[in-house]
Amino acid sequence: MTLRTCSRILAGTLGAYGLTALATVAVSRVLIRLGADPVEAVTGVTLASFALFAGVSMTIFHARSTARAWFWLLALALPCGLAVLALSAE
Amino acid sequence: MPGAKSPGFRQSMAALHTWVGLLPGWLLFLIFLFGTTAYFQQEISRWMRPEMSSGALSMKALAAADTLLHDRAGGAQAWTVSLPARGGQVVRVSWEGAEGEGPENEGKATLDPATGRDVKVRDTQGGNFLYRFHYDLYAVPRLWARSLVCVAALAMLVAILSGVVTHKKIFADFFTLRFGKGQRSWLDGHNATAVLALPFHLMITYTGLAALLFTIMPWAISANFPTRAAYNDVVYPDAPEYPAAGRPKPMLPLTLLAQRAQAAWDGGHVGGLTITHPGDVQATASFYAQRDRLGIPAPRLILSAIDGHVLYRAPAEGGARAAQDVMILLHLGTFADTALRWLYFVSGVSGTAMVGTGLVLWTVKRRARLPDPARPHFGFRLVERLNIAMIVGPMAGIAAYFLANRLLPLDLAERGAWEIDCLFLTWGALLFWTLLRPAARAWIEALALSALLYALVPLVNALTTTHGLAASLLAGDWVFAGFDFMMLATSATLAFAARRLATRKVRS
Numbered sequence: 001m002t003l004r005t006c007s008r009i010l011a012g013t014l015g016a017y018g019l020t021a022l023a024t025v026a027v028s029r030v031l032i033r034l035g036a037d038p039v040e041a042v043t044g045v046t047l048a049s050f051a052l053f054a055g056v057s058m059t060i061f062h063a064r065s066t067a068r069a070w071f072w073l074l075a076l077a078l079p080c081g082l083a084v085l086a087l088s089a090e
Numbered sequence: 091m092p093g094a095k096s097p098g099f100r101q102s103m104a105a106l107h108t109w110v111g112l113l114p115g116w117l118l119f120l121i122f123l124f125g126t127t128a129y130f131q132q133e134i135s136r137w138m139r140p141e142m143s144s145g146a147l148s149m150k151a152l153a154a155a156d157t158l159l160h161d162r163a164g165g166a167q168a169w170t171v172s173l174p175a176r177g178g179q180v181v182r183v184s185w186e187g188a189e190g191e192g193p194e195n196e197g198k199a200t201l202d203p204a205t206g207r208d209v210k211v212r213d214t215q216g217g218n219f220l221y222r223f224h225y226d227l228y229a230v231p232r233l234w235a236r237s238l239v240c241v242a243a244l245a246m247l248v249a250i251l252s253g254v255v256t257h258k259k260i261f262a263d264f265f266t267l268r269f270g271k272g273q274r275s276w277l278d279g280h281n282a283t284a285v286l287a288l289p290f291h292l293m294i295t296y297t298g299l300a301a302l303l304f305t306i307m308p309w310a311i312s313a314n315f316p317t318r319a320a321y322n323d324v325v326y327p328d329a330p331e332y333p334a335a336g337r338p339k340p341m342l343p344l345t346l347l348a349q350r351a352q353a354a355w356d357g358g359h360v361g362g363l364t365i366t367h368p369g370d371v372q373a374t375a376s377f378y379a380q381r382d383r384l385g386i387p388a389p390r391l392i393l394s395a396i397d398g399h400v401l402y403r404a405p406a407e408g409g410a411r412a413a414q415d416v417m418i419l420l421h422l423g424t425f426a427d428t429a430l431r432w433l434y435f436v437s438g439v440s441g442t443a444m445v446g447t448g449l450v451l452w453t454v455k456r457r458a459r460l461p462d463p464a465r466p467h468f469g470f471r472l473v474e475r476l477n478i479a480m481i482v483g484p485m486a487g488i489a490a491y492f493l494a495n496r497l498l499p500l501d502l503a504e505r506g507a508w509e510i511d512c513l514f515l516t517w518g519a520l521l522f523w524t525l526l527r528p529a530a531r532a533w534i535e536a537l538a539l540s541a542l543l544y545a546l547v548p549l550v551n552a553l554t555t556t557h558g559l560a561a562s563l564l565a566g567d568w569v570f571a572g573f574d575f576m577m578l579a580t581s582a583t584l585a586f587a588a589r590r591l592a593t594r595k596v597r598s
Contacts, residue, residue, distance in 0.1 A: 043408075043410040047300055050299045054244075
C-alpha cells in the first residue's frame with residue numbers, strides 16, 4: 001500500500017470523523033447561542049452527524065487528489081474550530 | 091460534485107465499498123444475524139420456557155401478583171411488577187426492603203401471564219441473550235462492544251451508500267440472479283439481497299446508530315454539559331418523591347390502578363409498575379408504558395396508590411428527542427403486528443445474506459486474481475477460513491444454544507450461563523475444525539454439521555417436552571409449531587448449500 005493510499009484512508013476515516021465531531025460541536029454551540037434548548041440541540045445535531053460523516057467520507061475517497069482532500073478537510077475544520085472557540089462556554 | 095457521472099467516481103466508490111465492507115464485515119454479519127432473531131425474541135423465549143402456559147396476558151396475572159405481594163412482601167419498601175408485551179411470557183414480580191436493610195424483605199417470583207400461577211421456569215436467558223449480543227457482544231466491556239458495533243454500523247452506512255453508487259444499473263441488477271456461475275452468482279446474490287431490502291438496510295443502520303447515539307459521537311454533550319450525567323438529568327428528570335407518612339391505609343387493587351394509568355395514557359398498555367411504601371397513606375404507583383405503538387412513548391406516570399389520582403406526569407419531550415425515540419422504535423419494531431414483524435424478519439434475513447454473500451464474494455473475486463490460485467498466500471487463506479468460522483460458526487452456535495436449553499439438567503447451577511457457553515463452545519470448535527481442514531471441505535462440513543444441529547432441535551424438543559411438532563399443530567400452538575418449522579427450514583437451507591458445494595466439487 002502506498003503512502004498516498006494510507007494518507008487517503010486516514011483522511012477518509014479519522015479525518016472525516018474529526019471534522020464531523022468538530023462540526024457537531026460548532027453547530028450545537030451556535031444553536032444554543034441562538035436560543036435553542038441544549039438537550040434538543042445536542043440530540044438533534046448528533047442524530048444528523050452520521051449522515052454528515054458518510055457524506056464527508058465519500059467525498060474524501062472521491063477527491064481528485066489526496067492533497068486536495070486534506071486541503072478541504074482542513075479548510076472546513078477551520079471555521080468550525082473558530083466557531084467553537086468564539087462560543088466556548090465561559 | 092463535478093465528476094459525479096465520470097467512471098472515476100464509480101471506481102473510487104467501488105474500491106471504498108469493497109474495503110469498508112470486508113473489515114467490519116464479520117462483525118456486521120453477527121449484528122445482522124443475532125439482530126434478526128431479536129424480531130422473534132419473545133417467541134424464542136417462549137419456546138425456551140416450555141413450563142409456561144401459552145395463554146395471552148390477562149388481568150388475572152396482575153391480580154395474582156397483588157395477592158402474592160400482600161401475602162409475602164408486607165414489610166417491603168417497594169414492589170415491582172413487569173408485564174410482558176405478548177402472551178407466553180413471564181410476569182416478573184419483585185420486592186425489596188429499605189436501603190441498608192437485610193435480605194429478609196427481598197424476594198422475587200415469576201408468574202404465568204394467563205393464570206397468574208407462581209411457576210418455576212428453567213433458568214435461561216432465552217431470546218433476550220441473542221438480542222443483547224447484537225449490540226453488547228459477549229465478555230467484552232460494554233463501552234468497547236458498543237463502540238465497535240457503532241464503528242461497524244458507520245462503515246455499513248458508507249458501504250450502503252457507496253454500494254448504491256457502484257451499481258449504476260441497480261434495478262436491472264436486481265432482476266439478474268444467475269445460479270451456478272461462480273463469482274457472477276455470488277455478485278448477483280449480493281446485489282439482489284441488497285436491493286431487495288435497501289430501504290430497510292439504510293433505515294436499520296441509521297436507527298441503530300440513533301439507538302446508541304452518543305457512544306462514538308459524544309462531543310456535543312462534552313461541549314455543552316459538564317458531564318454525561320448532567321445531560322441525562324435534564325433528559326430524564328427525577329420524579330418528585332413522596333415520603334412515607336407512617337400511617338397505614340388500604341390501597342386500590344393493582345388492576346384498578348393499571349386501568350387508571352391506561353386511561354391517563356389514552357389506552358396505552360402498561361409495561362410495568364412500582365409501588366413505593368405499599369400500605370402507607372402516602373403509597374404511590376409509578377407506571378411505564380409498553381412500547382407497542384409507533385409514536386412518541388407515553389410519559390412516566392405516578393398515581394396515588396390510595397385513590398388513583400395522577401400525582402405526576404413526566405414532561406413531554408422536544409422534537410429532537412421525540413425523533414430519536416421514534417427512530418429507536420422503528421429499529422426495535424416492537425410496535426409491529428405479526429405480519430409486519432415477519433417483514434422485519436425477512437428483511438433482516440436478507441441483510442444477513444447480503445453481508446454473508448459480500449464476504450464470500452471478497453474471497454471468490456481475489457482467488458481468481460491470485461498468481462497461483464491453487465496455492466493462495468497466508469493472508470488469503472486466513473480470510474477464507476475466518477469467513478467460514480464467522481458465517482457458519484454462529485449459526486451452529488445458535489442451534490447448540492437451543493439444544494442445550496432442552497438437554498442440560500434442570501437443576502444445573504448457573505444453567506442459563508451454561509446454555510450461552512454451549513453456543514460459544516460449538517462456535518469455537520467449528521473455528522478450530524475449519525483451520526485444520528482444506529477450505530472447500532471445511533465449508534461443506536461446517537454447513538452439513540449446522541444443518542444436522544438445526545434438524546435435531548425439533549426432534550429433541552419432541553422427546554424432552556410435551557410441545558412436539560405434532561402436539562403443537564394439534565393444539566394450534568403456532569409459536570411452538572412455527573419455531574419447529576423455522577428450525578427445519580434453516581436446516582434445509584444449510585443442507586441445500588452444503589449439497590450444492592459438494593456436487594460442484596465433483597464436477598470440477
